[in-house]
Amino acid sequence: MFCFQCQEAAKNEGCTVKGVCGKDEEVAKLQDALVYLLKGTGFWAKKARQYGVTDEEVDLFILEGLFATVTNVNFDAERFVEYCNKAADLKSKIRDKFLNAYKQKEDSDFSEEIPREAAWEPAKTKEDYLAKAEEDGVLAEENEDIRSLKELLIYGLKGIAAYADHAYVLNEKSDNIFSFAETALAETTRENITSEELISLVMQAGDTAVKAMEILDKANTGRYGKQEITSVNTSLKEGPGILVSGHDLLDLEELLKQTEGTGINIYTHGEMLPANAYPELKKFDHLVGNFGTAWYNQRSEFEEFNGPILFTTNCIVPPKDSYKDRIYTTGLVGWPGCKHIPNAKTGEQKDFSSLIEHAKQLGSLQPQENKELTIGFAKDQVMELADKVIDAVKSGAIKRFVVMGGCDGRHKSREYYTEVAKDLPEDTVILTAGCAKYRYNMLDLGDIGGIPRILDAGQCNDSYSLAYIALQLKDAFGLDDINDLPISYDIAWYEQKAVCVLLALLALGVKGIRLGPTVPAFLSPNVVNVLVENFGIKPIEDPETDIEAMMAGK
Ligand code: SF4
Ligand code: SF3
Structure with a gap:
């Protein structure tokens, strides 16, 4: 291979x-x-x-x-x-x-x-x-x-x-x-x-x-309506529960409908977290919050979650025997030996009854002390704050936005992103999307005149919101070039959706993106040169060096 x-x-x-x-x-x-x-x-x-x-x-x-x-x-x-x-x-x-x-x-x-x-x-x-x-x-x-x-x-x-x-x-x-x-x-x-x-x-x-x-x-x-600013519970509650991972909101919706009135609580995991901010999903009282963090932590987190787990897309990692029988896959996801919920016939819903029965059998989860996380800053919500944001930039209260979207992953070198988030000056705002946020979304970075310093637009595909916001700001400030905005891009990649997001940013004319934690193995030295010469793409260095450069607009 x-x-x-x-x-x-x-x-x-x-x-x-x-x-x-x-x-x-x-x-x-x-x-x-x-x-x-x-x-x-x-x-x-x-x-x-x-x-x-x-x-x-x-x-x-x-x-x-x-x-x-x-x-x-x-x-x-x-x-x-x-x-x-x-x-x-x-x-x-x-x-x-x-x-x-x-x-x-x-x-x-x-x-x-x-x-x-x-x-x-x-x-x-x-x-x-x-x-x-x-x-x-x-x-x-x-x-x-x-x-x-x-x-x-x-x-x-x-x-x-x-x-x-x-x-x-x-x-x-x-x-x-x-x-x-x-x-x-x-x-x-x-x-x-x-x-x-x-x-x-x-x-x-x-x-x-x-x-x-x-x-x-x-x-x-x-x-599902426009994402709204939402405070999400991130701990387990009394009662049986099902954890839903991946990016497919329709699967979540169908499961929410089929579990209504059963006493089963539904939790999101990983990239499903933003579902909690959509009005037509959060209206279900038994969507009680998010449990866990990014995909690569699932081997420890799923042992702690004593209920069935549904995978709707990536990222699934080799399941441990201790919870393998609680894993269900659907859509294009698969793991040999794990139960797979097949697609529904046109016009019908998927049948999640086996998963629901399993949750009932497993009984209550072990409740935990509550912690909250604020999400829901997709384009429409940020645009509602646009006047405030523009004023804050004009007055100098916000010096710079740093887009830190993308993926999380196993490598220790990704602690770089936590360090950058922690050490960015207090007059900066982080714009994020994708599971990269789990490196810093629990940090208490405060707000700037009511604008939180971490604005989470949602799933990796919601990077679209970040690009949209940038384009709107460009117009609001009467600039000709998106690169004249006080925005730096410090993107983390792992899988191919991040490659797609990167290509989208390049197509929108964004230059000078930092890409980490490593330069893709599939890029030959000559292709790297093309990306450097035409788009100013650069590898990450250490947090201090990069923060200094970004604050200087480099
Ligand atoms: Fe898996 Fe990535 Fe290795 Fe391919 S390159 S086999 S996707 S770890
Ligand atoms: Fe994450 Fe897999 Fe890429 Fe959707 S869930 S961003 S890694």
């Missing part, structure tokens, strides 16, 4: 024996085979679009397939065999549709040369998929820079796919996103593609990432 798609890639080079995340060789190879098949599917889907033919089953499955390969989503080999089979079927389906359309229009059979990803007819066995991955994995591309740019594009696309899929289940979709995903996948199959062409696709991925976050914001706020 070879995988270097996340920040925890072994030695910051790549995982070759087993993933640091827990992904084994078989799953890693099946994921490679799936991406390979999706590239072939993208090739035919792009061609079909040129002849006016689309197929939403294909469009959607491309998103789902990519999403399933995001770090810490699915570790179940059998599920990947099913996904590969489905990708192979859909590849044939869209190919045949294209060939028919071509023949009708051109009055001849399509006879151009096709890439090997599009031509492959798998035997639809696990062995065949594994063999294909062995000969045609990530390292099959020998040119280091082309490989780096192709993977940057694919990883950004995986993040886009995850966000677009979350929006899709809430009835928001964009044909531009489907079309871009197919084009990008198809382009990676071209033997003679140049670095310049790939850089242009990476920039288009940034534009598409903005679009994906925008439609997801529309989907979330359309259904």
Whole structure:
């Protein structure tokens, strides 16, 4: 196996024996085979679009397939065999549709040369998929820079796919996103593609990432209302409970409906915390708060939570035997041997009854002393405070905003973010989104004239809110360039949704982003140079040096 798609890639080079995340060789190879098949599917889907033919089953499955390969989503080999089979079927389906359309229009059979990803007819066995991955994995591309740019594009696309899929289940979709995903996948199959062409696709991925976050914001706020400033309980209460992790608000809503009146309390974990700020979710009295912190702490936190735990997206880590029987997965998430709640039929809800029964059997949780956390500073809420914020900047009460969104992770070096948060001068405000916040969201940093010094916009996709706020401030101050604002970006990344967010920020023209805790292993030295020269991206140094530089606008 070879995988270097996340920040925890072994030695910051790549995982070759087993993933640091827990992904084994078989799953890693099946994921490679799936991406390979999706590239072939993208090739035919792009061609079909040129002849006016689309197929939403294909469009959607491309998103789902990519999403399933995001770090810490699915570790179940059998599920990947099913996904590969489905990708192979859909590849044939869209190919045949294209060939028919071509023949009708051109009055001849399509006879151009096709890439090997599009031509492959798998035997639809696990062995065949594994063999294909062995000969045609990530390292099959020998040119280091082309490989780096192709993977940057694919990883950004995986993040886009995850966000677009979350929006899709809430009835928001964009044909531009489907079309871009197919084009990008198809382009990676071209033997003679140049670095310049790939850089242009990476920039288009940034534009598409903005679009994906925008439609997801529309989907979330359309259904659940605008996030409101909310004080969230972060401790366990008397009575049985279910913990919900991940990013999928629809799963949470359906579970809340199905547990109403049962006496079961629902708690959020990790990236589900922002759900507590949406009016249409917080109206459920039995959504009682958030328990725990970022994903990598789940092995200790889940032992403490004596109830079932539902995973709706990443990040799942290898469960301990002490709580493995309490883990349930749904959507694209999977862990071998853990119970999986299947998708519902169209127009119906998922059936969470087994999970609910399990919570009843396990009985009450051990109550804890209460602590509160304030959240809900997505774009609409911050815009309500806009006058106050603008006045505070004009008067000098706020000297600088520091965007510290992104992901959290295991590495000790991430204490950097806690230190930065602690040591930033008192006239600074931290804007955050994503699970990166768990490094500092319990610090009591106070407020500036009633504006809290940590403004938490929500999930990683709510980085859209942070970009939106920046654009509004630019207009409010009559500036031409977003980089003239007193905002610094100190972003933490871990998985591919953070790659998507980074590309979105670049597409919006943000320059001088600090990226940590390490520079991605999949970026070759030449590609790093391109990012440094064109966007001023820089690695993090120590907190003191970086704070000084940021305060000087560097
Ligand atoms: Fe390694 Fe990250 Fe890939 Fe897992 S996702 S195998 S930790 S590089
Ligand atoms: Fe976190 Fe996985 Fe990335 Fe959604 S839950 S930000 S790491």
